Amino acid sequence: MHTHRTGAPPSRAAVLTVGTFAVGTDAFVVAGVLPDLARSLHVGVAQAAQLVTVFALAYAVLAPVLAALTGRWPRRKLLLTALLVFVLGNVATALAPSYVLVVVARLLAAAGAAMFTPNASATAAALAPPEQRARAISWVAFGLTSSTALGAPLGTFLASVLSWRETMWFVAALGVLAALGIARWLPDVPAPPAVSLRERLSPLGDRLVVRCLAVTLAMYLGVYVAYTYASVILGPATHGDGAVLAVLLLVSGCAGMVSTPLSGHLTDRVGPRWLITGAAAILLVTFALLPVASTTVVGAGIGMAAYGFGAWAVNVPQQHRLIALRPSSPALVVALNASALYLGVSLSGLAGAGALQVTSVTALPWVAAAFVAVGLLVSEGLHRRLPVSTVPTVATAPAAERQPAS
Structure with missing residues (x-):
């Protein structure tokens, strides 16, 4: 398949970043x-909180299914359709008069999100030359990282001065802005060659792909045990x-905004293995010290900075590794990676709650560390089984491959 590798100029990468933001x-x-x-819909906070789980689980289930079903669509058309569904879901959420209708609207928004993010990563990778693939993916991941540091706090602020419905309108407006940018600046990327639905789902039968997905699941289960119970x-x-908690979470998000693009650059330089190992090491040390560090605001701030840096340095090398394993199905394997991540988000609350049934709050960082350690062990075992062709380095890449396509 011919792809338009033009080095992914900033304007092209930026419009995808706005979408993931x-x-x-x-x-x-x-x-x-x-x-x-909860007050507006006349339900309890616990019931309202299920909307977070509904969105995450719907995303996890729908991402690979929609990637397989839309595998033959031109990328720009697919991205615009995804944003249309996403915007409609958020508009419906803002207008919904009852909890049940909000649940339905959140499912619609999750479907649009599940279509958009994996295909945005795959499109960015297709537009970039091989030696810049991870950096292109990091632009897309940067939108997700920055949303935790900037988007979510801004939306929460809007809700505090207006209402939660205005926050949903704000998110819908961001989706419209991304769609306009894609329509204006993103070149059309040809669809992959025609293959059957069974062939598109074949990565699920690849043990290396499944093990790679297990790394994402374990790592982010640990990451979000800590985040959920922060x-x-x-x-x-x-x-x-x-207010103090919000500042600490902001510190974490800002650290992630630094590590995401840096992880893309370093993955292109040294490969994904060392990035994943280094990020896991940072997380393990942070979780070990957090019970002591969190006794003061300064210590907690340093700990959350390290946590955010390590947490968001995993996703880009994982996507890079999966695309290298299955270059013929980039959107699907990235969708599966997103599913593993969101499944980790969904399970983190249950894992933390289960831990609290048998131990105390001070043990939660150790629970998080245990999941990260499992992810690291699986990652190291996976690396030893990877074909040599999927462990590229800049130094060994063919000279012709390192030249941007004209």
Whole structure:
């Protein structure tokens, strides 16, 4: 298949970044507007919180299914359709008069998000020359990272001064902005060669792909055990002050905004293995020290900076590794990776709750560390089984491959 590898100029990468920023904001902002949303819909906060799980699970299930069903669509058409569904889902959420209709609207928004993000990563990779693939993917991942640092807090602020419905309109507007940018600046990327649905789903039968997905699941299950229960883990430092907690989460998000593009650059330089190993090491040390560090605001801030840096340095090399394993199905394997990530998000609450049934809050960082350690062990075992062709280095790449296509 011929692809338009033009080095992914900033304008092209930026429009995809805006789209993933919108998707990430939508995924994370609901947690920040739960009290207002619950009061408005006349349900309890616990019931309203299920909207987060509904979105994450729908994304996890729909991402690979939609990637397989739309595998023959031209990429720009697919991205625009995905954003249309995403925007309609958020508009419907903003207008929904009842909890049941909000659930339906969140499912629609999740379907659009599940179509958009994996295909945005695959499109960015297709537009870039091989030696810049990870950096192109990191542009797309940067939108998700920055949404945790900027988008979700901004949406929460809008809800505090207006209402949660205005926050949903804000997310819909971001989706429209991304769609306009894609229509204006993104070149059309040809669809992959025609293959059957069975062939598109064949990566699920590849043991190496499944093991790679297990790395994402385990790593992000650990990451989100810590994130989901951040308010209680950091309680000794925040003393229940929501403003202090918000600042600590902002520090974490900003650290992730640094590590995401850096991880893309370093993956292109040294390969994904060392990035994943280094990120896991940072997380393990952070979780080990967090019970002590979180006794002061400064210590908690340093810990959350390290946490955010390590957490967001895993996703780009994982996507790079999967695309190298299955270059003929980039959108599908990235969709499967996103499913593994969101499944980790969904299971983190259950894992943390189960841990609290048998131990105390101070043990939660160790629970998170255990999942990350499992992910690291699987990653190292996977690396030893990877074909040599999927472990590229800049130094060994063919000279012709390192030249940008004209």
